[in-house]
Amino acid sequence: MSAVLTPSTTATTTGLDIAPVSGRIGAEVRGLRLSGALPAATFTAIKQALYRHKLLFFRGQQQLDDAGQQAFGRLFGELVDHPTVPSKDGTQILELDSNHGGRANSWHTDVTFEVAYPQVSILRAVTLPPYGGDTVWANTAAAYDELTPALKALAENLWALHGNDYDYAATRVTPDAHGAKRYQEVFTRRLIQAEHPLVRVHPETGERTLVSGHFIKNFIGYNTQDSDHLFAIFQNHITRLENTVRWRWAEGDVAIWDNRATQHYAINDYGDAHRVMRRITVSGDAPVAVDGQRSRARPNPARSTA
Ligand SMILES: O=C(O)CCC(=O)C(=O)O
Numbered sequence: 001m002s003a004v005l006t007p008s009t010t011a012t013t014t015g016l017d018i019a020p021v022s023g024r025i026g027a028e029v030r031g032l033r034l035s036g037a038l039p040a041a042t043f044t045a046i047k048q049a050l051y052r053h054k055l056l057f058f059r060g061q062q063q064l065d066d067a068g069q070q071a072f073g074r075l076f077g078e079l080v081d082h083p084t085v086p087s088k089d090g091t092q093i094l095e096l097d098s099n100h101g102g103r104a105n106s107w108h109t110d111v112t113f114e115v116a117y118p119q120v121s122i123l124r125a126v127t128l129p130p131y132g133g134d135t136v137w138a139n140t141a142a143a144y145d146e147l148t149p150a151l152k153a154l155a156e157n158l159w160a161l162h163g164n165d166y167d168y169a170a171t172r173v174t175p176d177a178h179g180a181k182r183y184q185e186v187f188t189r190r191l192i193q194a195e196h197p198l199v200r201v202h203p204e205t206g207e208r209t210l211v212s213g214h215f216i217k218n219f220i221g222y223n224t225q226d227s228d229h230l231f232a233i234f235q236n237h238i239t240r241l242e243n244t245v246r247w248r249w250a251e252g253d254v255a256i257w258d259n260r261a262t263q264h265y266a267i268n269d270y271g272d273a274h275r276v277m278r279r280i281t282v283s284g285d286a287p288v289a290v291d292g293q294r295s296r297a298r299p300n301p302a303r304s305t306a
């Protein structure tokens, strides 16, 4: 949905106090304390708002500890651990600690190297740097919508191989700083790959969204050079500034995104200052292409030339 949203239209349709933060993605929900014990009608309204805005922000959720974040997350479905990075002790929480390589400064959708990647991610700000450390999200449904008919047709016929062996540290000026090397080793300790259509049909909204981001290795049937050009065409539409929103975090803020309709990027501009975020993810479904085909796991060992 790429129409520009206004506060009055969204507030009256959901019963929540919702203020869009940008024209195409992201809205702040005010006056709610998140917990696992929200009334069903409130949770339904949150879900509807999430499908509409793709990304919701809740400020000042200091009442949420690890258990509370998980209890709230379970309202969406089963929580899933990250497939390679161990969860924080005794939880299903992925802790992103800037001192230990937790700096996701590259555009991605979470865990797309899995065939059924998470439907929703819920991120809580625990420790923040004095400046910087914002996160940016992009709307992959609006990006599809703005393509020309010819590019839509091309996109609908493309499939890509996604893998977890993306090197987060590759574009860093000092790649070994902040534990990035060790984090990369843990992240890729087991190769996981999946083939996804570039365009998936969202199971809740019926919208077409682009499945892209840095876990893409190549488009199936295309050589590296052509793949790189194709990737740039679609990825540039996704990350156009008009299609994004940027959030300046305060401690206790929570962001929830529809991982089937967004990408995100954590800006790494705070040097050695400490930043800690805690994320949970909710189990998702294998994408379905426009023609009804489903994403496929790519079995290992896979040294693909596809
Ligand atoms: O640190 C952030 O702001 C986001 C990190 C990230 O990519 C994630 O939580 O999935």
Ligand SMILES: [Fe+2]
Binding pocket: 104, 108, 109, 110, 264
């Ligand atoms: Fe992420």
